[in-house]
Amino acid sequence: MTATTAEDGFTATLYRGRWVFLRFAAYLGAMAGIAAMAKFGVGAYEENAFLYQILSMKGLIWGGTGALAGCGLAIVGSVMKPTLPDAKMARNFAPWLDGFLLMVILASVWALFEPAADQISYENQSNLFSGRVIMAMNVIFIFSAVSYIAYLFAPESFIGRIATWSAYAGIYLGGSALLLRWHESYLFDMEIGHAPVSNLYEVFILLCCITAAVYLALEKRYQAKAMGAFVMTLVSAAVFFDVWLASVGQGDIKPLVPALQSYWMKIHVPMNFVGYGSFAVACGAGMAYLFRHRLEAKGGTSKMLKIFPSLDQLDQLAYKAVAIGFPAFTLATILGAAWAAEAWGGYWSWDPKETWALIVWMIYGAYLHARVSHGWHGKALAWWAVAGFLVTVFCFLGVNMYLSGLHSYGRLS
């Protein structure tokens, strides 16, 4: 996209220079305001009321003040430096935050469909509306994966569009379902309420959404639709796993053990999954690379090759995904260490989960070095991206299943 390409219409205006910049500043301000409320507000942060602290008058005041302050700063900043509103950061991040806002609105709409208060029981949670939204997400993600695969064989642009749009729809359904679940957790009993990132079932929904979102961000910029077949297949695998989890009764909302009642969890866990999701996308790119390599080796000039990004591009895409994931994962690990320092008395205990996070980190660190250093070429790096993701899967799933440690709340029982 170029700044001079004149696009008209409302949406175009919404995404141009000043407006994006102002909106971005307002979002940041609102988030800072909420964070400040959690830290310094009267009564400060309470695990079992946080959602309603945000949604109450108090939250409105803190968040609203933050948003206004953000706008103010943005205006002052752009007067002092007129080029500031063109900052790429705002243009890159504002759409994500817009999407988040849309999820909040969707979740509020879903909340209207909730069963009556006397129909809600902790013992039987099957009638909660989030379950239905999650089921819709499952279906649509699988549909999207099928469409992406169909697109490989029949590269019609409308099939591609359907695939992309259904992936978007899945993200919005999943994200809003999680927000709705947060609200639902308070319906049983105010004391039980907590953010929906506390058990394997919930974080897998998060993982599906983040993976799809990271992928779509890349697709949008680099026209890498053929890669979608691989990434969305991984997402579908996660969807099936989640369906299985629910079927064995792991999908219920449960109260939070004392160690998890901390605002750190709300930052640490999602940040971790930005890392995991990006690594999944890198794995998808690696698989696409190996697939194309195979096709080329067979000497094919099939239709499929035409829609595939080139080997070099796929290599770059895998790198790009790791470049998103690696800093996020680093930050997540550091946040985890900070939390451990506050909850357990030490930032690092060589607990299996921590150690595996370190292993994942070192594997991708080595991947990044291998890219720069000589001797490592496309195919080997593609394999590395795939293998790295297997290690990642073990880190967030295998450790919970096979190894014991302080992180055992995520256990399968």
Place this chain on the structure above:
Amino acid sequence: MPRMQTFPDLLKTLWQRVGSMSLAIILLVVLSIASVIGTVLLQNQAQADYLQQFGPLWYWVFRSLGLFDMYHTWWFISMLGFLMVSLTSCLWRNIPKMLKEMRTRKVPVSDKALKRFQHLHEWHLPAGVGVEALQEAFRQRLDGWEFKASEQGGNHYLRADKGRWNKWGYILVHAAILVILVGGWIGSEYGFRGNMAVPEGASENEIDFLQGTETGHLTMPFYVRCNSFTIDFFPTGAPKEFRSNLTIIDHGKEVLTSDIIVNEPLYYKGVRIYQASFGDGGSDVTLKLYHLDGTGAITTAKTQVYETWTDKKSGVSLTLTDFKPYNVENMADPGQPKDFKDLGPAVIYEMRGPGMNPVKIKAFMNPFIGPDGDNRGSFLMVSSTGDKADYKALSLGIDLTNPNEWRLFHAFMKHLGEAHKRTQDSARAAFQAAMYDVFGRDKAKWPKNFQAMAMRTLQAVRVLPSLQWPMLPMLVDYKQHYYTGLQLAQDPGMNIVWLGSAMLVFGLCIMFYMPHRKLWLVIRPAQGRMHISLAGMVNRNHLVFTKYFHDVFTKLDQDFGEIKS
């Protein structure tokens, strides 16, 4: 043939090798693989468990390699040390080069170098087009870039840089790892971390910690007194909050009293005090001993958790191991919706005695109340192996909290023994006689629920005589005391670690998201025309740059077109 090398040369080569990227890759992979071992092999368990698990040979091998406390072995630490050396070496060699490169920006490029650029576009414009106008268009199109111009041999060079400080990212990231490792080393060398269990009402100033495979002790410069410990529960019965009220006593003076909960530690004199665990701190319990010798005798025993109480007459000893005021269990059948119920207080003890196998018993204070509110009598959980998984529920039939039922049971046994033949009728008669004994002849004064009592007594007749124990110790009263499990830690290296962490994240962001992009506009007048080249180069993220370069080219193409006409 390798050349002969002098010793300093050899050192220099070695130093370079140590700081090479291939070595970094190898080191990272080897460290990863080594780390796996410690997560698969449970660390710092009791040596006896290891011996049992692996057998003498492998136990000895693993132990010699230090695998039971792997992350503190000399070889693991050495690998981290080697990583530090390697990092130092690569920083040492690269920093001066990078700083120089960042400072000096060479503007002119030779024709030959120009051809080798990753991205290159050319225009040929008629002579007479103003160089300034072209350069101005270039400057206008590159917002936020740094420019440097120069003229050489009639050629005009204009260089633009963005993300010129990108190499700082590299420096920060690699230095950060060094800083973190140094912080960690300081913490492990000059800090401590250990546990302390303080019963309610008591004070303590010593912490225990694991030192390799042994337990070490350390005395704090102050005492911690636990005034109280409380647990809050969710409606589901799961614990919600553990809270200790602590007082710090420094040199005999109470200096600080505060509550701590998980995630909210207390800070005193550089030491952080965390809520880590809890347990029974020696609760007072009263047991009633129902003797099973047929005499119907009941004696009482007052004792404490963690004590062993011995009955002098029979030689039976009870070792109390735990007391729990709440025992929330899922009472639903498998597959049914969960149904949590609190079964009330229970005490756990091991009973030993002459002529009996030792057993571990969890004795509940209250009788079991069924789903319809029906009293199903007192009950125990019994484990003959002492293993928690082997607990089996044992329903005693009668409700021992009601003394009449114990008497009724004995009266019934007596009358049943007197009967000549065991028939339905004789049993009924015996029960009636027993009821007369216990409640009198006036049936109006019998308890209303005596039918249920009869059922329970029948069950007791089936169960109690088959027990091999001399007595049934049941919990009747308690005064609970908790201990609070605290963790105390001091880590002087922690802030250094946070500093390193900040550098790491900051550096990564610079490294990945602010690539160093360079563009040149080279204008060469030749043969009555102007050769204009746009050349570009980036050190990472080529995908984006390719697009960007193309973009700039298109825009400049427009601009130059306008300038020309």
